[in-house]
Amino acid sequence: MLLDVICNLDFHFTPEDLQTALADQGCNMALTTIYRNLPSLENAGIIRRTTFMEEQERGASTYEHIWGKPHHDHLLCQNCGQKIEFQYDALEVLQEEVARQHGFTLLRHHMELVGLCPQCQESAP
Amino acid sequence: MLLDVICNLDFHFTPEDLQTALADQGCNMALTTIYRNLPSLENAGIIRRTTFMEEQERGASTYEHIWGKPHHDHLLCQNCGQKIEFQYDALEVLQEEVARQHGFTLLRHHMELVGLCPQCQESAP
DNA sequence: CTGTTATTGCTAATGATATGCAATACGTAG
DNA sequence: CTACGTATTGCATATCATTAGCAATAACAG
Known part of the structure; x- marks a missing residue:
């Protein structure tokens, strides 16, 4: 489910964005769970953390999916x-x-x- | 005092490093104060925030002085x-x-x- | 169906940074 | 030098993203 939503997001997203997108699909996942799963997806080469120096003051880190790109x-x-x-x-x-x-x-x-x-x-x- | 210490630090430092370095000079400055002054020094072009993507997971952000460099x-x-x-x-x-x-x-x-x-x-x- | 393990959610901890506020230092006009 | 208004500090506390503890639940093998 998480994977599916991530692959359908076109651009940079925060863990919270994911939660929202999941909710839109009728899947209520706790933020904690998302935080716990992101590292695995990162290690698997499916997403990449792309925090921009330019924006990083305050705010959550962002990811983007890079699978196949x-x-x-x-x-x-x-x-x-x-x-x-x-x-x-x-x-x-x-x-x-x-x-x-x-x-x-x-x-x-x-x-x-x-x-x-x-x-x-x-x-x- | 802060300026002086910063200019004598040769490399990347965290706000806490600064506090330590200041203490070594006999100047006890609260971390809060350091955090409050760093942005001014950054705007003045004296230091630059250089957080490395590679290290940023956990830990304070680092700065380096760039004045004249x-x-x-x-x-x-x-x-x-x-x-x-x-x-x-x-x-x-x-x-x-x-x-x-x-x-x-x-x-x-x-x-x-x-x-x-x-x-x-x-x-x- | 039953015991075992992995995954989840909830709540609370953590750690960096920011803020409110009262106390102090500073700079300046007299 | 002195009195006053402003800027700077420290302390305690808030905030916000992220993590950890733990009990409840789901997944899965036998």
């Missing part, structure tokens, strides 16, 4: 909060390069680009 | 927790490029590369 990072509008997924291989290559320069083996990364989306540039220039 | 990102060893600062302009250029492709004006970014440092590669291969 290719790796991506996010572009975030500081004004409207809109999040855009992108994939840019050249960036990944350069990150590898940086790691190599320091003798590191790169395992993963967290990257978040913060700016103004086209609409917000117009409305607040 | 050039922009940099971090390479983090997942095994020993060692943090290395780096600067790699080509990466920044590509980030700009990604933003442009999506019509965004890039304001800043948060990037954290996670891997294994040279020492930890040997000891845990």
